[in-house]
Amino acid sequence: MSPRGRGRSRPRWLPAPGTLATTVLIALAVPPLEFAPLIWVAFVPWLAALEGRRSVAEAILQGLWLDFLLGFASTFWVAAAVPRYLGASWAVGGLALVVHAAIHQLQFAAFAGIVWWRTRATPARTLAHLVLLALLYTGIDWAMPKIFRDTIGIALHDFANLRQLAAFGGTPLLTFLVMVVNLGLFAVYRAVAADPGEPRDRWRAGVRPGLRIGVVFAACYALALFESARVDRWLATPARVVQVGFVQGNVNGEIKKRWARGDADAARAALDVYWRATERLLAGGAAPDFVVWPETTYPGIFRKPEHDAQLLLNVAFDRKVAAAGVPLVFGAYDREDRADRRVLQNALYVVEPLPGQAPGQLSPMRVYHKSMLLPIGEYVPGLAEDTVRAWFPRAAHFAHGDGPQVLPVALANGGRVRIGPAICYEDLFPDYAAETARKGAELLVNISNDSWLGDLGAARFHLIFARLRSIETRLPQLRVTNSGYSALILPNGELRHATAFGVESSGNLPVPLFEGGAPLRVRWGDWFGPASLALGLGSLLWIRQRE
Numbered sequence: 308m309s310p311r312g313r314g315r316s317r318p319r320w321l322p323a324p325g326t327l328a329t330t331v332l333i334a335l336a337v338p339p340l341e342f343a344p345l346i347w348v349a350f351v352p353w354l355a356a357l358e359g360r361r362s363v364a365e366a367i368l369q370g371l372w373l374d375f376l377l378g379f380a381s382t383f384w385v386a387a388a389v390p391r392y393l394g395a396s397w398a399v400g401g402l403a404l405v406v407h408a409a410i411h412q413l414q415f416a417a418f419a420g421i422v423w424w425r426t427r428a429t430p431a432r433t434l435a436h437l438v439l440l441a442l443l444y445t446g447i448d449w450a451m452p453k454i455f456r457d458t459i460g461i462a463l464h465d466f467a468n469l470r471q472l473a474a475f476g477g478t479p480l481l482t483f484l485v486m487v488v489n490l491g492l493f494a495v496y497r498a499v500a501a502d503p504g505e506p507r508d509r510w511r512a513g514v515r516p517g518l519r520i521g522v523v524f525a526a527c528y529a530l531a532l533f534e535s536a537r538v539d540r541w542l543a544t545p546a547r548v549v550q551v552g553f554v555q556g557n558v559n560g561e562i563k564k565r566w567a568r569g570d571a572d573a574a575r576a577a578l579d580v581y582w583r584a585t586e587r588l589l590a591g592g593a594a595p596d597f598v599v600w601p602e603t604t605y606p607g608i609f610r611k612p613e614h615d616a617q618l619l620l621n622v623a624f625d626r627k628v629a630a631a632g633v634p635l636v637f638g639a640y641d642r643e644d645r646a647d648r649r650v651l652q653n654a655l656y657v658v659e660p661l662p663g664q665a666p667g668q669l670s671p672m673r674v675y676h677k678s679m680l681l682p683i684g685e686y687v688p689g690l691a692e693d694t695v696r697a698w699f700p701r702a703a704h705f706a707h708g709d710g711p712q713v714l715p716v717a718l719a720n721g722g723r724v725r726i727g728p729a730i731c732y733e734d735l736f737p738d739y740a741a742e743t744a745r746k747g748a749e750l751l752v753n754i755s756n757d758s759w760l761g762d763l764g765a766a767r768f769h770l771i772f773a774r775l776r777s778i779e780t781r782l783p784q785l786r787v788t789n790s791g792y793s794a795l796i797l798p799n800g801e802l803r804h805a806t807a808f809g810v811e812s813s814g815n816l817p818v819p820l821f822e823g824g825a826p827l828r829v830r831w832g833d834w835f836g837p838a839s840l841a842l843g844l845g846s847l848l849w850i851r852q853r854e
Contacts, residue, residue, distance in 0.1 A: 322372040325356025334380035339764035346462040350489035370419030378408025384763035392759040394701035414448040434519040441487035446840025456735045464771045471534040473778045474826035476835030491520025538799045545819030552588040552595030555793045555812040556580040566606040571616040574606035584813040596718035597634035601789040602756040605639035633719040634659045650706040653677040655728045676708030677730040711742040731755040734773045744780040751784035758790035762808040779828040
């Protein structure tokens with residue numbers, strides 16, 4: 308029986324077996340399980356299922372099913388994260404998961420309609436056709452708005468050579484490679500299944516599409532090997548090395564809630580965890596040039612006390628910085644008093660001790676304000692703020708910062724390093740990191756608090772996004788979180804001293820700094836996604852006119 312005639316006894320509106328199979332394969336390929344090689348074949352069952360649809364509407368429905376089911380299979384943690392972070396009920400958390408699952412990968416629906424139409428008109432018999440479809444998927448995927456900017460290309464993050472392609476075209480180029488392989492393997496399956504001849508003849512029919520996919524993959528892999536070897540040579544001779552300490556305090560969530568409610572004892576207890584670990588770092592053999600703590604480590608608003616307890620905490624903190632004698636990079640809140648209201652900002656501070664600092668004298672500081680805010684979690688978009696806050700009691704209303712910045716840090720042993728700060732959610736945005744690199748950053752520093760996500764896969768996703776930002780910018784990155792995963796990420800994506808989740812950890816890390824040219828992804832910006840969309844749609848229209 309031909310692929311187009313299979314499964315017709317099943318109700319047409321239900322997810323096809325191939326759609327279910329693809330959902331399972333993709334879910335197995337991404338966190339938390341990460342059997343990444345499955346991504347190379349994950350879409351083949353779904354593509355076969357699309358061929359069996361009788362109309363473009365049925366094909367689009369299978370795309371919607373894949374979007375919805377994969378939302379449950381790969382982002383199930385949303386149901387738990389919403390109550391933890393936003394103070395909502397578990398019922399609201401479940402509803403948030405349903406809504407997110409319904410809209411998080413809508414490119415599947417658009418692509419399903421195109422695949423069904425094109426494979427009926429012109430089966431995938433040429434290399435150009437395979438590439439066209441892969442470009443279309445990549446371009447549509449790039450254009451779709453997404454809260455978490457996730458794409459199937461991130462599954463290649465642990466492929467040491469292939470991930471280097473992100474330095475040329477970012478994650479869209481990785482997505483293109485994954486899709487072109489899946490489309491090619493589907494073409495092999497289609498050729499073999501459609502040939503009515505002997506088994507030997509059927510397998511021969513699959514050779515041509517197999518060779519086509521081999522050509523594209525071999526070209527991409529050759530480029531990746533060349534780039535990987537080039538970067539390895541570059542990494543072998545860093546311009547200089549700085550010693551950076553980090554602390555992953557794993558402060559209990561209940562303590563954070565208590566100090567958020569104004570409990571001064573809880574605030575001191577939270578800070579004590581980080582000071583004790585920092586003092587151990589300073590007492591070690593290789594003292595750090597500066598130390599990094601995670602997002603919102605300092606309890607409350609820094610240096611703008613609103614009552615006596617906060618003032619005492621500020622004074623004690625400055626004395627500690629002066630005694631430590633090394634610059635400290637940490638997260639806290641900032642406050643801006645505008646004419647009509649008080650505005651909070653999520654901030655990263657750099658505080659540098661003064662030699663011979665007198666008691667009560669403030670250390671110099673620099674501040675960076677978070678610009679890319681998490682919808683609902685950090686700001687409420689739209690006009691229905693009262694309704695949103697009724698559903699999500701802890702929904703915040705932070706002000707946006709001024710965008711990417713570079714902050715100089717005076718090292719304890721002399722000299723300076725230019726850090727490119729990012730706070731939590733900001734490392735999901737490739738253009739943000741690229742602009743930071745263009746501004747002259749030598750080291751990316753991302754501070755986060757993923758404790759509210761739990762160890763269900765989301766925190767691992769977050770580390771993967773950060774890893775790709777270092778490859779795209781060819782900058783080392785120190786990622787420091789409250790509960791994990793913290794790591795030093797080299798410009799080739801290699802993880803050094805990656806911590807476990809849910810443990811207290813600290814360390815002094817030698818961080819290599821480099822003076823190399825900016826990669827193509829930084830120089831050209833986000834070019835591969837829009838180029839894929841333009842080439843794909845342009846080619847599709849040209850083909851349509853000729854038919």
